[in-house]
Amino acid sequence: MLERPEPGRAGLPMLRTLPSALDPAVHPMHKVRALVALLDAAGVDGASTLAGVGLQARDLDNVAARMSIRQLIGVFRNAHALVDDPLFALRGGLQCHLPVLGYFGLLLLTSANWRQLMGCFEKHRQLSTPALGVNVSVSDAHCVMTYFDAHDLEPELFSFILDFHLGMALTYQRDLYGEGFQLAGVRLSRPKPRHAAEIMELYGAPVRFGAARDEIFWERTWVDKPMRMADPLTAQALEEICGQLCEQIAAGSGVAGVVTRMLEEARYDFPGIDEVAARMHVTSRTLRRWLLAEGASYAGILDTVRARMAIRYLRATRMKTDEIARVLGFGATASFRSAFRRWTGRQPSHFRPHSRGRGDVPWVGQSVGAAGAASGDGLQVENQQG
Known part of the structure; x- marks a missing residue:
């Protein structure tokens, strides 16, 4: 049997x-x-x-x-x-x-x-x-x-x-x-x-x-067993492309997309979930329920928006790490570094233009394990919807 x-x-x-x-x-x-x-x-x-x-x-x-x-x-x-x-x-x-x-x-x-x-x-x-x-x-x-x-x-x-x-x-x-x-x-x-x-x-x-x-x-x-067509450099480049394509899907999809756009438009003075819910004319409890149905959460979306902005600042400006931390609402640079490692599995310096590495753009709802898997650090996959 x-x-x-x-x-x-x-x-x-x-x-x-x-x-x-x-x-x-x-x-x-x-x-x-x-x-x-x-x-x-x-x-x-x-x-x-x-x-x-x-x-x-x-x-x-x-x-x-x-x-x-x-x-x-x-x-x-x-x-x-x-x-x-x-x-x-x-x-x-x-x-x-x-x-x-x-x-x-x-x-x-x-x-x-x-x-x-x-x-x-x-x-x-x-x-x-x-x-x-x-x-x-x-x-x-x-x-x-x-x-x-x-x-x-x-x-x-x-x-x-x-x-x-x-x-x-x-x-x-x-x-x-x-x-x-x-x-x-x-x-x-x-x-x-x-x-x-x-x-x-x-x-x-x-x-x-x-x-x-x-x-x-x-x-x-x-x-x-090893994958027979493994190619680390190609995979690294494709990882970033796929991350960008997922950003486009997230930005155009459902309630999570609406919340993402609100937070991205705020740039640094990020509204809390109560304010976001009020703008959408619902209660924060309803907003949480809607996001959960899409496999997302306000905290996860905020983390992703912050991560994307941090990566853009690191790549495109000469802002120091403590300045980026302050702009993104962190009270201490150490807290920003810890969060950044949790988001991407890497240090901020990895994303500087002079770095030999190329960083991955996080995806809405990305867990610590997913980032680690992308970088070969191991897999800690959580139950995921989406």
């Missing part, structure tokens, strides 16, 4: 992410572009997949085009209606390699190891336009990736989107580790279909149907 491995027993904590808000059109078009290409290759008019979702065929060739999560789900819904092959989504996902995800995919591809990879995944997953929630955990024996429905999708549509993502996840692991990578097992909550044998053949692993969760897992030993 295929048993579900227990997570979180190997000293590597669980990572949890949820899709972002449904409606802001701030996400890159990578997945839609890949899906349309797969439909075209299968003899289906891929452009018709865009019908009724507010996207145009010309958007597929526009690197600056953006879409919302709701639009992506609409494209998946159209694709599901257009194809008769029950294995189309899984086969299609298996054909998608990491570069399909743009800069984010290339960053994962050039990561040095599992810890750095998970740090990047936590910080920048929004760049993959996530339509499903995902948990990633590590036990003594296995790595487990569990997907779940965070948008109350129709069951058949959820299964279609899930198959596409599970296929991608398997191919991505083979991109990272080579064709020798194999799954230890798959668990799917749907009933066993007539084409179950073909599904197992595509996964190359035992599949359990009627399970409590939808997940794939593989041997824990893969965590300790």
Whole structure:
């Protein structure tokens, strides 16, 4: 019998992410572009997949085009209606390699190891336009990736989107580790279909149907293997690009985006949460609840705004560290240095123009562990939404 491995027993904590808000059109078009290409290759008019979702065929060739999560789900819904092959989504996902995800995919591809990879995944997953929630955990024996429905999708549509993502996840692991990578097992909550044998053949692993969760897992030993295309300098450059792209998403998304813009406009005399809430005509309790629903907090957003401003001052001005500390509202330079280390995993001097290093721009909600992972200092991932 295929048993579900227990997570979180190997000293590597669980990572949890949820899709972002449904409606802001701030996400890159990578997945839609890949899906349309797969439909075209299968003899289906891929452009018709865009019908009724507010996207145009010309958007597929526009690197600056953006879409919302709701639009992506609409494209998946159209694709599901257009194809008769029950294995189309899984086969299609298996054909998608990491570069399909743009800069984010290339960053994962050039990561040095599992810890750095998970740090990047936590910080920048929004760049993959996530339509499903995902948990990633590590036990003594296995790595487990569990997907779940965070948008109350129709069951058949959820299964279609899930198959596409599970296929991608398997191919991505083979991109990272080579064709020798194999799954230890798959668990799917749907009933066993007539084409179950073909599904197992595509996964190359035992599949359990009627399970409590939808997940794939593989041997824990893969965590300790080096990534086959690791490139520290390329990863460092891509890390900064991805950080900037996530800033753009955060600035245009939901309540967290509104709060971020308010704090950035304040520059140095940052309003407290009560003042921000008053400007939004809600109570601070309501604002906290809204931010929590987006996986954010006022304190986390303020930290990120301060970190970004500090990095800009360090890079673009000759301001001394104590001056920057004072401008950002710190009573003592030592407190600023401590906070800066917590934000970025590095000292302020690392970001000066004469430094040989290149610093990472923190992301809204970034934890200490995420910064450490980006710099190779270890991973301490907290439960994360977004």
